[in-house]
Amino acid sequence: MVFRPPFPPFDPTDTSGFSYETVVKRWPVILASIVDQLHRENHELHIQGQASLHEDRITEGKAIIEKVSKLKYDMARDHVMEPIPSDGELHTDCYNTELQELAKSSTNYWFKAPWLYAECYLYRLLRSYFAQSIHWRNFDPFHAQKLDVFKKSGTSIYGIATIMHELESEKSTLTSDPAKLKVFFQEMIQMCLWGNATDLSLLTHMSLVDIEKLQSVGKDMQAARKEFIMRDDKEEAWNHLITVTDGRVDFVLDNAGFELFTDLVFADFLVTYTPYVSKVVFHPKLIPWFVSDVTPPDFDETIRSLLDFSSFSSAPPPSAEQHQHLQKLAERMKQYLSEGTFSLSVPKETALSGGSGGSQSMAGFWTTPVPYWDMEPHDPKLYEFLKSSDLVIFKGDLNYRKLTGDIRWPALTPFDEALGPLAGSFPLLSLRTNKADVAVGLDSEVLARTEAKDPKWRVNGKFALISFLEKRH
Numbered sequence: 236m237v238f239r240p241p242f243p244p245f246d247p248t249d250t251s252g253f254s255y256e257t258v259v260k261r262w263p264v265i266l267a268s269i270v271d272q273l274h275r276e277n278h279e280l281h282i283q284g285q286a287s288l289h290e291d292r293i294t295e296g297k298a299i300i301e302k303v304s305k306l307k308y309d310m311a312r313d314h315v316m317e318p319i320p321s322d323g324e325l326h327t328d329c330y331n332t333e334l335q336e337l338a339k340s341s342t343n344y345w346f347k348a349p350w351l352y353a354e355c356y357l358y359r360l361l362r363s364y365f366a367q368s369i370h371w372r373n374f375d376p377f378h379a380q381k382l383d384v385f386k387k388s389g390t391s392i393y394g395i396a397t398i399m400h401e402l403e404s405e406k407s408t409l410t411s412d413p414a415k416l417k418v419f420f421q422e423m424i425q426m427c428l429w430g431n432a433t434d435l436s437l438l439t440h441m442s443l444v445d446i447e448k449l450q451s452v453g454k455d456m457q458a459a460r461k462e463f464i465m466r467d468d469k470e471e472a473w474n475h476l477i478t479v480t481d482g483r484v485d486f487v488l489d490n491a492g493f494e495l496f497t498d499l500v501f502a503d504f505l506v507t508y509t510p511y512v513s514k515v516v517f518h519p520k521l522i523p524w525f526v527s528d529v530t531p532p533d534f535d536e537t538i539r540s541l542l543d544f545s546s547f548s549s550a551p552p553p554s555a556e557q558h559q560h561l562q563k564l565a566e567r568m569k570q571y572l573s574e575g576t577f578s579l580s581v582p583k584e585t586a587l588s589g590g591s592g593g594s595q596s597m598a599g600f601w602t603t604p605v606p607y608w609d610m611e612p613h614d615p616k617l618y619e620f621l622k623s624s625d626l627v628i629f630k631g632d633l634n635y636r637k638l639t640g641d642i643r644w645p646a647l648t649p650f651d652e653a654l655g656p657l658a659g660s661f662p663l664l665s666l667r668t669n670k671a672d673v674a675v676g677l678d679s680e681v682l683a684r685t686e687a688k689d690p691k692w693r694v695n696g697k698f699a700l701i702s703f704l705e706k707r708h
């Protein structure tokens with residue numbers, strides 16, 4: 236039995252909502268950037284002076300440019316959403332069956348379809364253009380963008396690596412003092428939460444000396460940040476974690492680059508310093524997704540970049556010590572990966588779409604349009620796997636939208652109610668900066684205060700929700 240929520244989903248028929256703005260402004264820009272990227276790739280092949288060698292690839296590239304341009308045209312004119320072509324990859328039926336359902340209510344149009352469905356459909360449709368080609372099957376149109384932003388994050392990456400180095404020298408003090416561990420755990424959550432913000436000034440500097448300070452004057456600092464965190468379940472998450480011994484944590488990943496680095500650092504902290512966690516599984520997406528989401532090739536590249544001194548630009552340039560700190564941290568992550576302490580939910584060498592034909596692995600579900608409350612009937616294997624986790628951390632805004640179905644829930648709706656049948660299946664922590672209209676589990680006073688302060692709190696990325704829910708036994 237699929238779950239039927241009591242309210243409708245967000246869609247662009249409400250022209251004051253964020254979904255309308257996305258369809259009108261954001262998606263066209265994303266499509267235009269793909270076209271630009273493909274032109275650049277084709278141009279590169281030309282100027283290499285080997286156009287005849289790459290003729291087939293160039294021709295296919297032009298055909299994909301045409302398809303993306305037509306899509307942009309159709310979208311702007313609110314044309315009907317075409318079925319996903321049979322491209323031999325995952326979920327065509329799932330997307331097309333839903334499209335037929337939408338057709339019954341004449342909502343199979345770009346400006347009428349539920350936003351969550353339409354946005355997932357967009358990335359799956361784009362994938363089909365590349366998947367149907369011979370020479371562009373393994374091409375990620377967002378890869379250059381992801382790498383570029385990551386390379387520019389050097390200053391923060393070196394800063395965090397040095398903090399982790401300092402932590403190491405105090406390991407015995409830290410591991411024997413749960414109060415200190417708790418402070419660090421909470422800081423790690425903050426780092427991970429704001430990891431996708433461009434303004435990284437919200438990152439707290441962490442050292443043992445600072446922890447002492449945090450424990451005494453911490454209230455003020457937390458209060459300053461609390462203003463932006465509209466729901467804060469860090470304490471609940473900690474109280475859960477300390478009941479676990481040698482457990483497994485799952486990260487349902489969001490963005491590649493700096494955000495993935497913060498996820499890896501949090502994971503490193505959990506297994507290196509706490510007795511609670513001895514294994515971490517990272518869940519990537521199998522296809523290029525929402526521009527910056529982590530695919531298996533991105534994951535692999537991140538570890539390689541962290542190990543390579545020349546990867547990052549930072550101002551001022553890093554010192555030899557900073558290089559060493561990052562090297563050591565990255566070596567430890569690499570070791571955790573090789574010994575299985577860290578793992579991906581798919582083999583790490585997995586190509587886009589899971590390789591030829593696409594594999595029915597545990598990563599496929601994340602690129603369906605299905606709200607997570609229907610995870611069990613749609614992907615029982617994944618559901619069972621997550622049920623055996625000691626904590627599942629859902630990163631970012633899109634995961635939050637899928638957890639809550641991107642439904643017009645009143646903001647005071649309890650978090651567990653908005654999760655539908657998923658609630659209580661496993662201990663769940665959602666770390667989300669608000670970039671879409673849906674928000675639940677809020678306190679009425681916090682809501683009123685925030686509304687008065689910044690009416691754009693739902694979508695401007697300045698506010699955040701840390702939502703934890705325990706497993707029901």
Ligand SMILES: O=P(O)(O)OC[C@H]1O[C@](O)(CO)[C@@H](O)[C@@H]1O
Nearest residue numbers: 489490631632633634636670671
């Ligand atoms: O990377 P995140 O945090 O999942 O954010 C993606 C979000 O960005 C948006 O594309 C809007 O900017 C939303 O559609 C989506 O939920």
